Amino acid sequence: MPPIINDNIGWWIAGAIVVIGLVGFGLRDLLRFSPRRIWAISSVSFAESIRRRVLWITPLAIIGVIIVSQLQHPIDEQDAIRQTIKFCLFATGLLVTIVIIILACTNLPKEIDTRVIYTIVTKPTTRLEIILGKIIGFARVSAAILIIMGLFTWGYLHLRAWNMQRYIARQLIDGDVGPARKPSLEHYQQSGLLQARQLQDSDSYEIFAKLPQSTDSVRWMFNEQDFVVPFRLGLGDVAPADWQSGQPLPPLMILAHVYTQEAPLTDEQQEHLGGDLLRGLGTDTGGPRLSDSQSTMTAKRPAPKVAVQILDRNGYTLLAPNILNATSLTLHEDQPLQIQIPAEQVMTLVNHGRFFVSITGASPGWMYGADSNPVIILAPTPQPGKFNQIPPAPDPRDPSRHTPPIFQGRSGTHGQQLRGGPAEFNPVGIYRFHNVPLPASGQVPFEMRVGIERTGDELSTSTDDLTHLSISARNLKTGVISDPITITPESLRPTYFSLPASALGDGNFELILRNHTNGHWIGLQTNSVFVVTSHQPFIANLAKSLLILWLMTLLVIIIAILCSTFLSWPIAVVLTIVLLLGRWGVMQLGDTLGSGIGNQIATDFGFSDPSQAKVVSSSVEALTKALTAVSHVLPDISKFSATEDVERGVMVPTARLAESSAVAFGFGLPMIVLAYIFLKNKEVAP
Amino acid sequence: MSTSNGEAVQTEHLSKVYKDFWGRDKVRALDDLNLTIHRGEVFGLLGPNGSGKSTTIKLLLGLIFASRGRASVLGQPAGSTRINERIGFLPEESYLYRFLNGEETLRFYGRLFRIPSRDLKKRVPALLDTVGLDEKSRKRKLREYSKGMARRIGLAQALINNPDLILLDEPTTGLDPIGTREMKDLILSLKAQGKTVLLCSHLLADVQDVCDRITILFKGKMQTIGEVRDLLQVKDITQVQTRGLNETQIQEVRQFMSRLGGQETTITHPTTTLEDLFVRIVRENTPDNAATPPRQA
Structure with missing residues (x-):
């Protein structure tokens, strides 16, 4: 099948149903199409729902939200608002979905049962108009519920935010605030608690043993860190010309160049190594040494060793070090590492297509370095002694070159760990930002959310010890590094700081992070630090999320009415839920x-x-x-998620509206046509 | 099928078999119906319960589909959406939206016919007057209507589009004798306007009063069809009616008939119908003449 069809099979099926259904079955009805009749039918469906007092359910939901939000246990004022937003939007979504499913699933079977439909279908009304009229009628009901709940949400949140602001102001005036909390409270006081910001996260996050300079050909990491190199591997790269399916593929060879340099040993490391030294572990370091300043320490160090493994595209182990016989490989001067990938594992790599070769420093007291192209894979050719070289995957930002190695920290509970301590033992975290729209002057706000672990106490977030993190910015165009600022982030709470726009240049810059608190490990991920690039009124963000919710209810209505054209209402309710959640369930x-x-x-x-x-x-x-396969033709309701953004105070992207519209209409239109065909061929007299 | 544009309704071998879940024949509701209803006549469809009357109407309206045979309505295939523009239908029960009031109901159905709003403003109150729903009733929700009021609003919605063909399924069900009389008068006035009426009822007196022709269905089959007076006429009995004779003169008439060879001669005073008596008494005792006869639609 051509890729244009294979890649968009869902859209092709949807288009075929719409075209065949309308042209093949419903051309006459399409020509008689009357918006006035549709509006009349929708008005009756709307009036029926309103007069059956469907909207009376909204005060109950509102009371429920108010009670639950009073019982919450927030960690701070912003969290209280966040939780209230969550309750409001959750209650709104749940309420509107349940009401709409019940209304839409019961309407048509009930009208057939009570024979009210007799007086509709015996008028010059096409079945297409009946289906569309009912969809629009219930869409109006859902819009009414969303407007009521939206107004309540807006009003209630403003009331709570106003109350919280007063409380914050009182706390700051009384001085009854710890040093870690004060910057956050000042930020809340200044920026308000109801926010809708546009955030831009970094392109990459790496941890190095020392700050890389633009002139450096080799970058460095401490032990327990690793660097990974991405590869793409196809069958054509590794299979001999006469290879046939079912035959084993030849083994591959990883060739890795790792540099070493002595690193200062912390007291703990020296103490830990003492036992090893007594057992006379090797002193031959091997590998190129860039510095010998710690020569007195050299005698005490074990040989520099690394472990090699292969990770899948999600960073999970695909081929563990023991499978590659690379649990502990000693590095020798000017000799690259050679690691064989067993023949029986090659097909695994081919099936995955994309994977990472990971090299982890395994001996303390060393820094491990890599240049821009440290790893290649060799595949044997029919000619003995000759190999095909498989280079790393192209760099997504510059496809003309290979992706350089990515340096990672040790994985902890909250992400890659940035170890704290004195400057000479400290790794440095680098967040790289590109093309960030920035103001010409003034301060640029940032937001950070980290998890902090403390030595020997992973759940010690309650301890009062502050974690000191210094942050400076490097302008990638000029290379100038700004003066560092020091912040004291709290674990799992947002931290706010700002840097002068002049230090960030044209929007291409790096944030340089150092943890100065010994025994504290700051867990960071690529999306832990954001630049706030713009703001939007909270009500606009709320309106966008409600619009997305309305689009979801539109899809729910369409599916419910489709099901009710050929099923009794209880079964229609069940099938509607299954169709809505089917894809999500399979994804789970x-x-x-x-x-x-x-x-x-x-x-x-x-x-x-x-x-x-x-x-x-x-x-x-x-x-x-x-x-x-079936799940792939079901609607992807994850596209309707906007609540989380509103909760976090992040601007709901306009693209999300486009995505949710695409799902609602892309799946909804063919369902409307199917519902029309079913109803057209249905005997409506019981 | 050769549809005749001159006929209001025509069926050929029209049959309907209801099937069970497995597709097996369950009930043969209508069997090989060949029927022609001429334009401008009032036609009665008679039969006991389950004889196929409602099935015939449902087939003509496209509410169900024929198992065999064909039907045409006003020259178009039965069930065609386009022909519904010219049809009015009063179902057996008034199956209407119970949460709407009388005026809203008529406006809704008027919009389905795309009648302009300014026309609806005139037509809705006129129709409500025609069917005898007063100002107060027309503002009430249909769920508060009595059965008779529901029949009246049902009739009004059937006439909202000034149809050429009106199908009335048990139109007098639930109506009191006054309402029944008004309904029959209305049917006759519709006929006078040149409209075709298909009347489906098992109240034989009602049918006899208004229908030009009737057919009797039984067990899904058509048993007989023809003009009412032809079907009801007793050919070997002669009836003479006159006014102003005294008992002596009546005796002379009896002797005269006997001389002519008449057998089993009966001379009595005719009685009126109970319906006529009821209507007369009610009208005589209604000072403001509230129970006005229906006006023309």
Whole structure:
């Protein structure tokens, strides 16, 4: 199948249903299409819902929200607002969805049952107009509910925010605030608690042993850190010309160049190494040494060693070091590491296509360095002694060159850890930003959210010790580094700081982070630091999220009415929910439905007979494939998520509106046509 | 099927078989109906419960689909949306939106016919007058209506588009004798306007009063069809009616008939119908003459 069809199969199916349905079955009705009739039918559906006092449910929801929000236990004022937004929007979404499913699923079966439909279909009304009229009618009901709940949300949040602001002002005046909390409270006082900001996160986050300079050809990391190099591998890269499916592929060879340099040892490391030294571990360091200033320490160090493994595209282990026989490889001067990828594992890499080669420093007291192209993979050719060189994957920002190695910190609970301590032992975290729209002058606000772990006490977030983090900016155009500022972030709470716009140049800059508190480990991820690039009124953000919610209810209505054209209302309700949540459910199962589940189930159920096991295995595989295929033509309701952004005070991107509209109409239109065809061919007299 | 533009309704071998879940025949509701209803006549569809009357109407309106045979209405295939512009239908029960009031109901159905709003402003009150719903009633929700009022608003919605063909399914059900009389008068006035009326009822007296032709269905089959007076006429009995004879003169008439060879001669004073008596008494005792006869639609 051509890629243009294969890649957009859902859209093609949707388009075919709409065109065939309307042109093939409904051309006459399409020509008789009357918006006035549709509006009349929608008005009756709307009036029926209103006069049946559907809207009376909203005061109950409002009372529920108020009670629950009074019982909450927020960590601070911003969190109280965040939780209130969550309750309001959750209650709104739940309320409108339940009401709409019930209304839309029961309406048509009830009208057929009570025979009210007799007086509609015996008028010059097409079935298409009936379907559209009812959809629009219930869409008006959902809009009414959303407007009521939206106005309540806006009013209630402003009331709470006003109350909180007064409380914050009182705290600051009384001076009853700790040093860690004060900057946040001042920020809340200045910026308000109801915000809608546009945030831009960094392009990359790396941790180095020392700050890389633009002239450096080698960048460095401490032990326990690793650098990863991305690769793309296709069958054509590794399979010989005469290779046939089912045959094993030849083994591959990883060639890695790792530099070493002595690093100062902390007291703890020296103490820890003492036992090893007594056992006379090696003193031969090997590898190129860029500095020998710590020569007295050299005698005490073990040999520099690394571990090599292969990670999948999500950073999970694909081939562990023990499979590669690379648990602890000693580095030797001017000799690259050679690691063989066993033949039986090569197909795994080919199937994954994209993977990372990860090299981890394994010996303390050393820094491990890599240049811009430290790893290549060799594939054997038919000519003995000759290999194909497979370079790293192209750099996404500059496809003309290979992706340089990415330096990572040790993984902790909250992300890559930035170790704290004296300057000479400190790694440095670098957040790189590109093309950030910045003001010409003044201060540029940033927001950061980190998790802090303390030595020997992973849950010690309650301790009062402050964590001191210095931040400076490097203008990537000029290379000038600004004076550092020091902040004291709290674990798992937002921290706000600002830097002068002049230090950030034209929007291409790096943030340089150093943790100065010994025994504290700051967990950071790529999206832990944001630049606030613009603001929007909170009400505009709320309106966008409600509009997205309305688009979702539109889809719910369409599906519910489709189901009610051929099912009784209780079954229609169930099927509507299944269709809505089907794709999400399959996505939750995730890798469970991947290749190999058939064998796993056959094994788990103890089928010892190979023929029986094969039947079970292939049946399960076929079912999971069918389930996955079906789920792909179901609507992706994750596209309707806007609540989280409003909660976080982040501007709901306009692209989200486009995405949710695409799902609502892309899936909704063919469903409307199907509902029309079903109703057209249905005998409406019971 | 050769549809005749001259006929209001025409069916050929029209049959309907209801099937069960497995697709097996369950009930043969209508069997090979060949029927022609001429334009401008009042036609009665008679039969006991389950004889196929409602099934015939549902087939003509496209509410259900024929298992076999064909039907045409006003020269178009039955069930065609376009022909619905010229049809008015009063269902057996008044299946209307119970949360709307009388005026809203008529405006809603008027919009389905795309009648301009300014025309609806005139037509809605006129129709409500025609069916005898007063100012107070027309503002009440339909769920508060009595059965008779519901029939009246049902009739009004059937006439909102000034149809050429009106299908009335049990139109007098739930009506009191005055309402029944008004309904029959209305049917006759519709006929006078040249409209075709298909009347489906099992109240034989009502049918007899207003229908030009009737058919009787039984067990889904058409048993007979023809003009009412032809079907009801007893050919071997002669009836003479006159006014102003005294008992002696009546005796002479009896002897005269006997001389002519007449057998089993009966001379009595005719009685009026109970309906006529009821209507007369009510009208005589209504000072403001509230129970006005229906005006023309």
